[in-house]
Each structure stands twice: as C-alpha cells, then as structure tokens.
Amino acid sequence: xxxxxxxxxxxxxxxxxxxxxxxxxxxxxxxxxxxxxxxxxxxxxxxxxxxxxxxxxxxxxxxxxxxxxxxxxxxxxxxxxxxxxxxxxxxxxxxxxxxxxxxxxxxxxxxxxxxxxxxxxxxxxxxxxxxxxxxxxxxxxxxxxxxxxxxxxxxxxxxxxxxxxxxxxxxxxxxxxxxxxxxxxxxxxxxxxxxxxxxxxxxxxxxxxxxxxxxxxxxxxxxxxxxxxxxxxxxxxxxxxxxxxxxxxxxxxxxxxxxxxxxxxxxxxxxxxxxxxxxxxxxxx
Ligand SMILES: Nc1ncnc2c1ncn2[C@@H]1O[C@H](COP(=O)(O)OP(=O)(O)OP(=O)(O)O)[C@@H](O)[C@H]1O
Ligand SMILES: [Mg+2]
Numbered sequence: 538x539x540x541x542x543x544x545x546x547x548x549x550x551x552x553x554x555x556x557x558x559x560x561x562x563x564x565x566x567x568x569x570x571x572x573x574x575x576x577x578x579x580x581x582x583x584x585x586x587x588x589x590x591x592x593x594x595x596x597x598x599x600x601x602x603x604x605x606x607x608x609x610x611x612x613x614x615x616x617x618x619x620x621x622x623x624x625x626x627x628x629x630x631x632x633x634x635x636x637x638x639x640x641x642x643x644x645x646x647x648x649x650x651x652x653x654x655x656x657x658x659x660x661x662x663x664x665x666x667x668x669x670x671x672x673x674x675x676x677x678x679x680x681x682x683x684x685x686x687x688x689x690x691x692x693x694x695x696x697x698x699x700x701x702x703x704x705x706x707x708x709x710x711x712x713x714x715x716x717x718x719x720x721x722x723x724x725x726x727x728x729x730x731x732x733x734x735x736x737x738x739x740x741x742x743x744x745x746x747x748x749x750x751x752x753x754x755x756x757x758x759x760x761x762x763x764x765x766x767x768x769x770x771x772x773x774x775x776x777x778x779x780x781x782x783x784x785x786x787x788x789x790x791x792x793x794x795x796x797x798x799x800x801x802x803x804x805x806x807x808x809x810x811x812x813x814x815x816x817x818x819x820x821x822x
Contacts, residue, residue, distance in 0.1 A: 543582040544569065546653040553580065553657065560660075560668055565724065570660060570668070578649060579668075581631075581656040583724070631724040632656055634701060642777070643695045644688070644719045664715040672718060673708030673749060682753035685718050689746050690762045690781060692720055693739070697770050698777045702727040702735055706742035708749035729770065736767050761785030 540548060540556050547553045553571040560568040560579060567582045632651040635658065639645055647659040661669040677685065689711065696703060703710070703726060710722040729735050743763030751758040760783030768785070769775040 541567070541569065541582065543567075543653075543655060544571070544580060547571075547580065547655055547657070550652065552650070552652050553578070556580075571657070573649070573657070577660050578657055579646075579660040581658070583654060583656075630726055631722075634723040634726040637699055638696060638701070638720075638723075641695055641699050643692050643699075644717065645723075646719060646721060661712045661714050661719050661721070663713070669712040669714050669719070671709050672711040672713055675713050677750070677753040679754040682750045683757065685713075686747065686750045686754070686757055688717050689720075689750075690743070690766075690783075692718075693743060693746075693762075694766055694775065694779060694781065695777045697729055697739070697766060698775060700729050702729050702739045703742050704738050707745040711746070739763055739767055759783075 538556055538558055544553065544556050548555075553573050555572040557570040557572055557577070560570050562568070565584055567584065569580045569582070571578050571580045629651070632648065635645055635648040635656070639648060646661050649657040649659070651657070663669045672685070693703070693706070703720065703723065705722060705725050706720070710720065712719045712721055727735060727738050729739070740763040743766075747757050747760060747762070762781055762783050764785040764787070765781050765783065766775060766779075769779060
C-alpha cells in the first residue's frame with residue numbers, strides 16, 4: 538500500500554521496511570500492519586489532540602506525573618508550547634506504561650519502540666496468524682469465560698501493583714491470542730495513588746470485564762474482585778501473586794465511615810490547635 542505520511546519517517550530511518558495494510562482506525566489512533574525485516578508488527582499512529590475529548594483529557598491528566606515544573610506550568614497554561622508538551626505527555630504515557638507493564642509480567646503486546654510519535658509493537662495474532670479478535674467479538678464457553686476472567690483479574694492486579702489503572706478497560710481493549718487474553722490501548726492510563734477517581738476507575742474497569750464475561754458465565758456477575766483488590770491495595774497488602782476470592786464483605790463501607798469520622802476529628806483538633814495558636818499570638822502582641 539501507499540505509505541501513510543506518518544509512517545514515512547520510520548521507513549526513512551529503517552525502523553520498518555514496509556506498510557502492509559491498515560488494521561484499524563479508532564477514535565484516537567490508526568493502527569497499521571508493518572514489516573520490519575522478517576517480522577510482522579503493528580504501528581500505532583496517534584490522531585490529533587484536537588480530535589480528542591477535552592473533558593477526558595482533564596480527568597485523566599490529574600495524577601499523571603509530568604517531568605519538570607516548566608513542563609507542568611506549560612501544560613497548565615494552554616499555550617502552544619503547553620499543548621505540544623501535553624500531546625507528548627499523552628503519547629508517551631502509553632509507551633511508558635507498555636514497557637513498565639511488560640517488565641512486570643503483564644500480558645501486553647511486546648513493545649518495539651516509539652519513533653516520530655508512532656508506537657511499534659508486536660502484532661497480536663490468533664492461532665491462524667490473523668490479527669487477533671477483540672474479547673467483545675468472540676463467543677466463549679463458560680469455562681473459557683471463567684478462565685479469561687481469572688487471567689484478566691490477575692493482569693489488573695499486576696497493573697495495580699505497578700501503581701497503574703488502565704482507565705479504559707473493556708472487552709474492546711482486550712485481544713484474544715492463542716494462549717489467552719492480552720490487554721491493549723493504554724494512552725489514558727491512570728496513576729493509582731495520585732488520582733481521586735482512581736478507585737472508581739478501577740471498579741469501572743473490572744466491572745466492564747466482569748459484565749462482558751458474565752454473558753457466558755453468569756456466576757461471574759456475583760463477584761467483587763474490584764472492591765477486593767482495591768481494599769488490599771489501599772491497605773498496602775496487594776502483591777502481584779495475591780490470590781483473590783471475588784468475595785467481598787462490604788464492611789469496607791463501615792471502615793470508611795470510621796475513617797471519615799477519624800479524619801473529621803483530626804481536622805477539628807487541628808483547627809482547635811491553630812485557633813489556640815492564633816489566640817496565643819494575639820495575646821503576645
Ligand atoms: N498489538 C496489536 N495487535 C493486534 N491488533 C491490535 C494491536 N493493537 C491494536 N490493535 C487493533 O487496533 C484496534 C485499535 O487499537 P487501540 O485500541 O490501541 O486504539 P484506539 O484508537 O484507542 O482504538 P479504539 O478507540 O477503538 O479503542 C484494536 O481494537 C485492535 O483491534
Ligand atoms: Mg481501543
């Protein structure tokens with residue numbers, strides 16, 4: 538096929554030899570099948586920031602670490618430089634996440650680098666070598682669904698142990714390879730510690746997967762893996778190999794109430810101490 542403009546620089550640099558065909562063009566990126574020597578890979582070309590929802594960006598940007606205060610300030614102000622930097626930060630987030638997660642043993646496509654704003658990674662294929670279908674597009678037996686669910690919960694736990702939440706996890710961002718599910722599409726990855734909405738995002742991610750797989754194995758719909766892993770994570774007790782049950786005694790709500798009471802009491806005490814300090818200072822004047 539005719540080389541898309543965004544991929545010409547990769548050919549010029551010898552990163553890839555040929556663009557074979559377009560694979561998929563989504564909301565945020567166009568993915569192409571490419572050849573690098575004897576290897577068939579895929580290249581993800583990011584679409585313009587302007588085409589993406591601003592709302593989404595603001596929500597996701599919260600909690601994402603940006604190197605250097607100059608960069609942070611630039612992103613804060615919507616200057617041209619700021620927009621450019623933000624675009625770079627956004628694009629890098631997926632690449633950074635992919636390498637981090639690959640190293641942590643999460644089932645993701647093998648990354649092969651980031652060149653000229655294009656992510657090159659392994660093409661996930663099915664048993665016949667065709668590009669792998671998405672989890673939301675395949676029919677499963679109840680056993681397969683339970684199996685995939687267990688594997689995916691393990692991936693979410695491993696991600697959480699890296700301090701990351703996918704943020705857009707669903708059966709449409711999971712590919713079905715010959716030896717099980719593989720998670721893709723990380724540009725909106727969220728920091729588990731730094732984002733107020735982190736718990737909500739984790740629960741949404743887990744619930745999306747559970748709801749999809751629950752079509753084939755309805756008993757999955759009675760599980761509470763998201764709540765369980767978040768409680769362990771918050772307590773500092775979550776490990777990559779922690780065995781989850783899916784059973785969750787919702788006493789966490791009671792624990793939360795106690796926590797909130799404690800926080801209110803602490804704030805009240807602190808205000809009191811400050812007030813006393815101010816009064817003492819006023820008397821000294
Ligand atoms: N490594 C890969 N191997 C095989 N297919 C892939 C790979 N990466 C992406 N795809 C295909 O390309 C599609 C789009 O990729 P991705 O989800 O990363 O981008 P996106 O623009 O966010 O897409 P969408 O908006 O549809 O979620 C995927 O749904 C999948 O079908
Ligand atoms: Mg996607």
